[in-house]
Amino acid sequence: MTRHLNASSSSSSDELEIDVDALAATRAAVRGWRDAHARGSTNLDAAPELFRAATANERGDETGTSFLSRSSAEDAKQNGVLSGSAVARAVASAPSPRVAAFLRRGNFHASEVAAAPELFCEAAQGVASAAKTCRESLEAARAAFDVFVASLGGVVVDGVSSVVDSMPTNALLAVIPLGDDLRTAEQWVWLVTSVLEALARETEVVNEVAGYVGGAAGPSASAVETSAAEGEKKLEPLDFEKLAGCAEVWRARAFVDEALLRVLVDAEA
Numbered sequence: 393m394t395r396h397l398n399a400s401s402s403s404s405s406d407e408l409e410i411d412v413d414a415l416a417a418t419r420a421a422v423r424g425w426r427d428a429h430a431r432g433s434t435n436l437d438a439a440p441e442l443f444r445a446a447t448a449n450e451r452g453d454e455t456g457t458s459f460l461s462r463s464s465a466e467d468a469k470q471n472g473v474l475s476g477s478a479v480a481r482a483v484a485s486a487p488s489p490r491v492a493a494f495l496r497r498g499n500f501h502a503s504e505v506a507a508a509p510e511l512f513c514e515a516a517q518g519v520a521s522a523a524k525t526c527r528e529s530l531e532a533a534r535a536a537f538d539v540f541v542a543s544l545g546g547v548v549v550d551g552v553s554s555v556v557d558s559m560p561t562n563a564l565l566a567v568i569p570l571g572d573d574l575r576t577a578e579q580w581v582w583l584v585t586s587v588l589e590a591l592a593r594e595t596e597v598v599n600e601v602a603g604y605v606g607g608a609a610g611p612s613a614s615a616v617e618t619s620a621a622e623g624e625k626k627l628e629p630l631d632f633e634k635l636a637g638c639a640e641v642w643r644a645r646a647f648v649d650e651a652l653l654r655v656l657v658d659a660e661a
Contacts, residue, residue, distance in 0.1 A: 432522025
């Protein structure tokens with residue numbers, strides 16, 4: 393059953409029916425965005441070491457690297473994953489061929505190297521799935537918020553100030569509960585708008601990161617770069633350091649005000 397609050401108009405006998413469920417649906421969608429983002433972060437945090445393991449085989453074109461290009465594996469070697477001077481000295485002084493092989497694999501057991509390609513692809517797919525859910529949750533939150541604003545008598549246009557200016561005073565001052573959290577309609581409008589604007593910017597980051605990581609599992613729109621000179625599309629090569637940087641950027645959520653996000657998602661209906 394849809395819940396409404398009535399707000400009496402001071403200028404007429406008409407009453408506004410404020411759609412409280414639409415506000416709750418907005419909160420639920422934002423919570424979905426947050427949870428999906430957390431799942432993506434878990435997958436992305438594991439990706440750099442899985443990539444390192446997948447490129448740790450000394451032959452470069454066999455176990456652990458079948459889903460990567462030969463050049464990517466060779467680049468990993470040249471960058472010190474396999475053939476740095478410290479590794480070379482350690483291998484030279486290894487007491488047995490088994491230990492030497494272990495050092496050449498970047499201190500990974502052979503079973504880790506063998507499992508790494510599949511696990512990395514699963515992590516990449518997890519990141520892509522999280523990004524998709526973030527996009528869908530943001531769209532759902534926007535749609536629900538539009539319904540809430542419309543029930544307040546507001547006109548959905550660009551810019552929250554225009555939205556607020558279009559609302560009657562009685563609607564702006566109406567106290568709306570979301571669980572135990574009581575705020576005026578105007579306060580909810582400003583809070584939700586701030587959160588959605590931040591999530592929109594953060595979702596752009598999520599899409600870029602997912603596009604880069606997804607290059608291992610298959611081409612995606614943001615993973616493909618176009619050469620202006622040649623007009624060719626190329627996948628950006630994967631790199632351990634960049635993967636680690638992507639994980640940090642994803643985890644940071646630089647555009648999100650965490651305090652405002654908690655206020656909205658933690659309010660229980």
